[in-house]
Amino acid sequence: MSNSTNGSATRPVIEVDDVVHSYKGRRALDHVSFKVMPQSLHGFVGPNGAGKTTSLKIICTLLRPQFGIVKVFGHDVVDEQKLVRRKIGFMPDHFSTYRQMTVYEYLDFFAAAYGLPFAQRTQVIDEVLALTDMEKRKNDLISGLSRGMQQRTSLARVLVNDPELLLLDEPASGLDPRARIELMEILKALRSMGKTIFISSHILPELAELCDSVTIIDKGKVMYSGSMSGLQTSSNEYPTWRVTLDSEVEGIAERIMGLPGIISVDQVEGRPDYRVAYDWTVTDRNSLLRGILDLGAPITAFTEDKRHLNDAFMDLTTKGVK
Ligand SMILES: Nc1ncnc2c1ncn2[C@@H]1O[C@H](COP(=O)(O)OP(=O)(O)OP(=O)(O)O)[C@@H](O)[C@H]1O
Ligand SMILES: [Mg+2]
Structure with a gap:
């Protein structure tokens, strides 16, 4: 049957x-x-x-x-x-x-x-x-x-x-x-x-x-x-991408912060490496990448930062505490 x-x-x-x-x-x-x-x-x-x-x-x-x-x-x-x-x-x-x-x-x-x-x-x-x-x-x-x-x-x-x-x-x-x-x-x-x-x-x-x-x-x-994508958008966490530059660019974090929909820009341990979180209802990763390139930043890597998934997981698994 x-x-x-x-x-x-x-x-x-x-x-x-x-x-x-x-x-x-x-x-x-x-x-x-x-x-x-x-x-x-x-x-x-x-x-x-x-x-x-x-x-x-x-x-x-x-x-x-x-x-x-x-x-x-x-x-x-x-x-x-x-x-x-x-x-x-x-x-x-x-x-x-x-x-x-x-x-x-x-x-x-x-x-x-x-x-x-x-x-x-x-x-x-x-x-x-x-x-x-x-x-x-x-x-x-x-x-x-x-x-x-x-x-x-x-x-x-x-x-x-x-x-x-x-x-x-x-x-x-x-x-x-x-x-x-x-x-x-x-x-x-x-x-x-x-x-x-x-x-x-x-x-x-x-x-x-x-x-x-x-x-x-x-x-x-x-x-x-x-x-999986539903989890990323239903959680309280924002999608975060890791942007690695060839070399330090003066004031780049502030300029990235000025792009539409950006929630935060955190530099990783003093290196030319940034974690950029954005509001997915305002922008997406393609616009983010284009925006950063337009700022003249020498990007060597652009990868999803999986840390926010961990945060989403922690968020979901602590709600259950009775
Ligand atoms: N044979 C068993 N006798 C008594 N309690 C058990 C038995 N097997 C599992 N439990 C209890 O049931 C609950 C769920 O256990 P389970 O092994 O299904 O979890 P799990 O998600 O696979 O954990 P882990 O990540 O440690 O493998 C736990 O509280 C565990 O102590
Ligand atoms: Mg088990």
Whole structure:
């Protein structure tokens, strides 16, 4: 019924409706509702203890919601558990056992568990090893891999099943900046292959570039759910761009301040580098850049300052304090 191609084009991949969940009487999820649309990269952001892992476990059928309804591809996670499991891949926030297996053995073990015939397994494993750039490590023991490589192995394991929906619980935690960027690149590639990706993190700016939509959760309550751009404009924070000049220009901060819609101009640590916040109802980044160039400033870099996203996140996640 819900498998019709017409229906699946617009129907959300994940529908969480009014979910409540408590552990020993302590409420971890408090009437949580949100949707994730097909082929989106949706961030799930919240501080420690917000309820991210609990929500993910419910979505991936490992935990039954005590109240409310959760559907994945239109299938109820309680009544149609098997149908849901077939279409999803869950990457938990820790690499549990299997440490004395090689990467290849580990992937082969899961491929077999997913019911892939022996003849197909080698090809599928080679594909996921290539996608996660782990070919050279396939004969290494998992226990000897760095954290980043274990994360990649874990992601490769999730991909063995060729899931339509990836549920990733803090896959970037503990990774160095290079490994983070590489992981983000892999996720972008997976999205372009048509997969829907739901990824949790406790750092909003980390997901800002990657995600097109986001749900922010704090103390078991959804504080925001919608597009990434909507978050930036709905928060009290102004969009901020970082303007780097080739060299110091006398009085430039005051002159930038005189452009239309400028809220503030802050110089960064005595360098020819400025954070410029503007009112998005008055101006936009193109007009801002043009305005600064017209002032004759020798711009060497013009990049979005992600700090304001962090401020937006802090703003949203402190409102929930009871
Ligand atoms: N198995 C459990 N038993 C008791 N309480 C739990 C259990 N799992 C989670 N909780 C509690 O539920 C709340 C939400 O936890 P959850 O793990 O879902 O948060 P999280 O957003 O994933 O946090 P983190 O960023 O630390 O991973 C917390 O208060 C936590 O202490
Ligand atoms: Mg967690």
